[in-house]
Amino acid sequence: MKEMSYKEMGLLEQEYEQIIEILGRQPNYLELGIFAVMWSEHCGYKNSRPLLRNFPTEGPQVIQGPGENAGVVDIGDGQALVFKIESHNHPSAIEPYQGAATGVGGIVRDIFTMGARPIASLNSLRFGNLDDERVKQLFSGVVAGIGDYGNCLGIPTVGGEVYFNPAYQGNPLVNAMCVGLVNKEEIAYATASETGSPLMLVGARTGRDGIHGATFASEELSETSQEKRPSVQVGDPFMEKLLIEACLELIKEDLVAGMQDLGAAGLTSSIAEAASKKGRGVIVDVSWVPRRETGMIPYEIMLSESQERMLIVPREGQEGRISEIFDKWGLDATVIGEVTDDGMFKVFEGDVLVGAVPIEALTEGCPVYVREGIEPPYYREYRDFNIDDLPECDAGEALSKLLASPNIASKKWVYTQYDHQVMTNSSIVPGDADAAVLRVKGHQKGVALATDCNGRMVYLDPYQGGMMAVCEGARNLACVGARPLALTNCLNFGSPENPHIYWQMQEAIKGMSKAAKVLGTPVVSGNVSLYNETADGAIFPTPVVGMVGILKDIDQRCQMAFQDEGDLIVLLGRPREELGGSEYLFVCHGIEKGAVPELDLAEEHNLIELLVSIIEAGLVKSCHDISDGGLAATLAESSIKGSTGFNVDLDFKGIRRDKILFSEAPSRAVISLDEKDLAAVKNASVQQGIEISLLGRVGGTSMIINDQGIELVNLAVQDAAKTWGEAIECHMK
Amino acid sequence: MLKANIYVTLKNGVLDPQGEAVKKSLKVLDYGQVEEVRIGKFIEVWLEGDDRESALKELEEMSDKLLANPVIEDYRVEIVEVN
Amino acid sequence: MLKANIYVTLKNGVLDPQGEAVKKSLKVLDYGQVEEVRIGKFIEVWLEGDDRESALKELEEMSDKLLANPVIEDYRVEIVEVN
Amino acid sequence: MKFGVVVFPGSNCDADCYHVVKEVMNQQVEYIWHKENTVDGFDALILPGGFSYGDYLRTGSIARFSPIMPSVIDFADRGGLVIGICNGFQILLEAGLLPGAMLRNSSLKFICKSVYLKINRADTPFTNRLKVDHVIRIPIAHGEGNYFCDENTLQSLKDNGQILFSYCGADGEESPEFNPNGSLANIAGISNLKGNILGMMPHPERCSEEILGGRDGFYIFDSMINWLKEVGK
Numbered sequence A: 001m002k003e004m005s006y007k008e009m010g011l012l013e014q015e016y017e018q019i020i021e022i023l024g025r026q027p028n029y030l031e032l033g034i035f036a037v038m039w040s041e042h043c044g045y046k047n048s049r050p051l052l053r054n055f056p057t058e059g060p061q062v063i064q065g066p067g068e069n070a071g072v073v074d075i076g077d078g079q080a081l082v083f084k085i086e087s088h089n090h091p092s093a094i095e096p097y098q099g100a101a102t103g104v105g106g107i108v109r110d111i112f113t114m115g116a117r118p119i120a121s122l123n124s125l126r127f128g129n130l131d132d133e134r135v136k137q138l139f140s141g142v143v144a145g146i147g148d149y150g151n152c153l154g155i156p157t158v159g160g161e162v163y164f165n166p167a168y169q170g171n172p173l174v175n176a177m178c179v180g181l182v183n184k185e186e187i188a189y190a191t192a193s194e195t196g197s198p199l200m201l202v203g204a205r206t207g208r209d210g211i212h213g214a215t216f217a218s219e220e221l222s223e224t225s226q227e228k229r230p231s232v233q234v235g236d237p238f239m240e241k242l243l244i245e246a247c248l249e250l251i252k253e254d255l256v257a258g259m260q261d262l263g264a265a266g267l268t269s270s271i272a273e274a275a276s277k278k279g280r281g282v283i284v285d286v287s288w289v290p291r292r293e294t295g296m297i298p299y300e301i302m303l304s305e306s307q308e309r310m311l312i313v314p315r316e317g318q319e320g321r322i323s324e325i326f327d328k329w330g331l332d333a334t335v336i337g338e339v340t341d342d343g344m345f346k347v348f349e350g351d352v353l354v355g356a357v358p359i360e361a362l363t364e365g366c367p368v369y370v371r372e373g374i375e376p377p378y379y380r381e382y383r384d385f386n387i388d389d390l391p392e393c394d395a396g397e398a399l400s401k402l403l404a405s406p407n408i409a410s411k412k413w414v415y416t417q418y419d420h421q422v423m424t425n426s427s428i429v430p431g432d433a434d435a436a437v438l439r440v441k442g443h444q445k446g447v448a449l450a451t452d453c454n455g456r457m458v459y460l461d462p463y464q465g466g467m468m469a470v471c472e473g474a475r476n477l478a479c480v481g482a483r484p485l486a487l488t489n490c491l492n493f494g495s496p497e498n499p500h501i502y503w504q505m506q507e508a509i510k511g512m513s514k515a516a517k518v519l520g521t522p523v524v525s526g527n528v529s530l531y532n533e534t535a536d537g538a539i540f541p542t543p544v545v546g547m548v549g550i551l552k553d554i555d556q557r558c559q560m561a562f563q564d565e566g567d568l569i570v571l572l573g574r575p576r577e578e579l580g581g582s583e584y585l586f587v588c589h590g591i592e593k594g595a596v597p598e599l600d601l602a603e604e605h606n607l608i609e610l611l612v613s614i615i616e617a618g619l620v621k622s623c624h625d626i627s628d629g630g631l632a633a634t635l636a637e638s639s640i641k642g643s644t645g646f647n648v649d650l651d652f653k654g655i656r657r658d659k660i661l662f663s664e665a666p667s668r669a670v671i672s673l674d675e676k677d678l679a680a681v682k683n684a685s686v687q688q689g690i691e692i693s694l695l696g697r698v699g700g701t702s703m704i705i706n707d708q709g710i711e712l713v714n715l716a717v718q719d720a721a722k723t724w725g726e727a728i729e730c731h732m733k
Numbered sequence B, C: 001m002l003k004a005n006i007y008v009t010l011k012n013g014v015l016d017p018q019g020e021a022v023k024k025s026l027k028v029l030d031y032g033q034v035e036e037v038r039i040g041k042f043i044e045v046w047l048e049g050d051d052r053e054s055a056l057k058e059l060e061e062m063s064d065k066l067l068a069n070p071v072i073e074d075y076r077v078e079i080v081e082v083n
Numbered sequence D: 001m002k003f004g005v006v007v008f009p010g011s012n013c014d015a016d017c018y019h020v021v022k023e024v025m026n027q028q029v030e031y032i033w034h035k036e037n038t039v040d041g042f043d044a045l046i047l048p049g050g051f052s053y054g055d056y057l058r059t060g061s062i063a064r065f066s067p068i069m070p071s072v073i074d075f076a077d078r079g080g081l082v083i084g085i086c087n088g089f090q091i092l093l094e095a096g097l098l099p100g101a102m103l104r105n106s107s108l109k110f111i112c113k114s115v116y117l118k119i120n121r122a123d124t125p126f127t128n129r130l131k132v133d134h135v136i137r138i139p140i141a142h143g144e145g146n147y148f149c150d151e152n153t154l155q156s157l158k159d160n161g162q163i164l165f166s167y168c169g170a171d172g173e174e175s176p177e178f179n180p181n182g183s184l185a186n187i188a189g190i191s192n193l194k195g196n197i198l199g200m201m202p203h204p205e206r207c208s209e210e211i212l213g214g215r216d217g218f219y220i221f222d223s224m225i226n227w228l229k230e231v232g233k
């Protein structure tokens, strides 16, 4: 193997000097590798850590905030949800199927590492233009990879999102989220090790897979990324399934003092984590590590990112019972080292000490860069773009075009490839509502889940866009009747070394933090993926939000489909006219500019309260928030889902009709209800200070939108359903 | 008409979970002498024409583009029949 | 040590959806001369010992039992290396 | 009455089947680990869905050599009720308890969605609570459910009334358009000649409670219980 320089490993000159200073000598190759991966952005968060401190992370519901393998929130009855979202963007760009599959594998390990049974997966995906052949390959490879891995594990993939935009052409985003359920007293933590405790490695044998994957994930994608291909990891979901069952058995029997999955930076980072309690050290002997390939050197063994491995710190005297359980599942567990008390990370190969570094230097000692963001010139220019100069498109045609846009069209091509029903908890399945709903067997409550982020909005205004992502997540939960509890997030950005990108990060995080505070949904876990750019530029800043919430009574859950002929259709929230950043401008005018719609957090909060209260009270027959495609698309989707038409008359007050129909301004939802419940809903709206307007009625076989009696849109539901339902499939044929 | 066999195998060092599982199963079935199993694809292609040389070139192209995944797989093309 | 190659192919008359799909894709990629594609498995097995004959017998047994499904598949065993 | 749910490494609908039998059907149920070698004391066996041994090589091909399988075969030979759902069906095929084999879905994609099934017989241990020509709605979730057998076998399946379920449209139309995976003759589930073994790709355990969007699957479990009560004992 050709040796890499510190630069090739992603270290800066000053960082290299710092290492020499810490060690008091030159690092050897192994030590250099250890520093490089631990100090990569992916493991060390050196560019993002100061910004992440803005996030609110506390609340009465929070059992565990950021810092462990995943966040934990209380859902009552002695139960908790464990969840996190993580990126696998770079590996997926190189090998979409395996990259996405191992992304799922990684996040699932984070969840059962905490002692929780994984109960649901979600994913948030971004690709370039779907007309492009390479994009199609990436898209189908990623979806198949996510599906095959999760399906094999028997974890339902219940939700997510997919967007297509040229900004992601060379750099797709693959973010995977997993949610687990645990009894509070069974939560397991990574760092519970005592001096003398053995370290057991279990699962797959170690090969040369993914060496320097963490470093690689912290670089821009370039021509030479292709050459780094040998580092591609292959997933083995069957092995992972065995690990889940075996590890959860260990937890049930209370046999482990600490458990840690092997993810980015492999053995190196998991061992450092397991021993990161103050003053602890560790020795590990690489010759004890079971290997798949011959001739591996310590450097390769310590840095390998072979998948489906776990590190276990047994409770005293429990090694025997632990081995029995692993044996039952056909897994081999091997002791590879032990916890010491000298604060050093020592690597042996047999009797020979081949590397020694202070553990603290790897973790707390990771350099941190506080950078300065600079507002990019495009920001003001685009914000001030005057939409009034654009011609107005025919409303009916525009709506048809929007329904055919892959960003708005049905995602059924995606989610039919995911087993979304295994575990028999899925009470609202993908496509039927703004969030997925799972029952919790033996309880009346339900769990609601959603992921959200509109990258274009964040690009045009990172602060507003960041708020919007959090608000949309919370609103999506409220639309099914769930109270939002907490969130996880994956910050996908370009290079932080570019001050314009750093500004995007700063602003987006500020906006997200503010929204999370006001909505009372603390950030309990997350992941950062930087350097998402190619020679053609950076991606849209895409801070994906994964939100979890609780329904008090799952029998009151609400879906988006219109139900019965004659039901009233009501808009909750203000009629709005801001078109900036909308899919309408993109699809009908080819423009991605404009001022992002204003967002009032108090208003959003009140809308959420209102939605939850009227749905809990059983007053609502369907609910769907207004987002991509605006009011018109929201109405159309509820209509298609319900296989019934509608007739609404909007009061345009002389305002451009495309503005009213297609504005993506937040804090709004369209509900349908029985006429007898209108008074009660009105009452509740008044109490929350949310504007309410009666739009029309459900019924017929056409979607009809009028302006004071003048017909603007008249689409047959059947035709619209076909357009919307088959758009993605048509691209993929 | 020509017939070609294309052998697609995982690159050295790339994990083969399927091969591993089959090996374990064979051991359980008492075939203790099995040391390793790797599972690849055996693709048979029938082609019009009878120019072996140009066929070989095209088949290699097809393999590069579609039949094999160059990131994790190697392939070998062999022309077996010419009628 | 012995090495064997085992070729597992779909029986004549058994539909091969994957082969069909590959054929279609190849046509789209302008390889019009492709007449048919069938996709099978190429299984490599390394065995201890060096008795070709008994190895062959065992490998055929493994194939009958596990490696191929006689309802839909044929197989052929070939011993390629003896060290 | 006691049901056994056989657990292979990689089974993942085992808990779902267990849940339905215990909580929805109110019957006794126990897991049977694949390394056991007896099924004594059970009245009916469920081979659940999932990915036994990762579905490596061929679906069900490795699981069928599990130590429990000889007892399952023996139990079936003695007339015991055995239902294989999805991966369980694939294992029954590999084990030769049912004729035929599974190929990959004709779309080459995993498919998870609800489909309609036509009930072809209502006088079997698995369908006696349903009606002939009735249509039920039930989820499928598989990558290899494209049932195949040779012509003679297909003819005998038809002649002997072994095709219990076929894929169809909402109104019972049995055209290729409603065939989700390319299965021969729209076959979704078959039984053995004696009628005590059923293999089906769709998942009745996923639609036995209203909260999951439908209860049609309930009647398959209910049929088994009814049969055991009336006839089996």
Ligand SMILES: Nc1ncnc2c1ncn2[C@@H]1O[C@H](COP(=O)(O)OP(=O)(O)O)[C@@H](O)[C@H]1O
Residues within 6 Å of the ligand: A122, A123, A124, A125, A157, A158, A159, A160, A161, A162, A407, A408, A411, A412, A414, A415, A418, A429, A430, A431, A432, A433, A434, A435, A436, A451, A452, A476, A627, A628
């Ligand atoms: N990557 C995905 N994985 C699973 N489900 C998805 C994915 N993308 C979209 N979906 C599902 O498709 C439906 C519609 O998606 P989308 O249009 O993005 O919803 P929304 O506008 O409410 O965010 C939702 O139920 C969503 O969960």
Ligand SMILES: [Mg+2]
Residues within 6 Å of the ligand: A434, A476, A625, A627
């Ligand atoms: Mg939404």
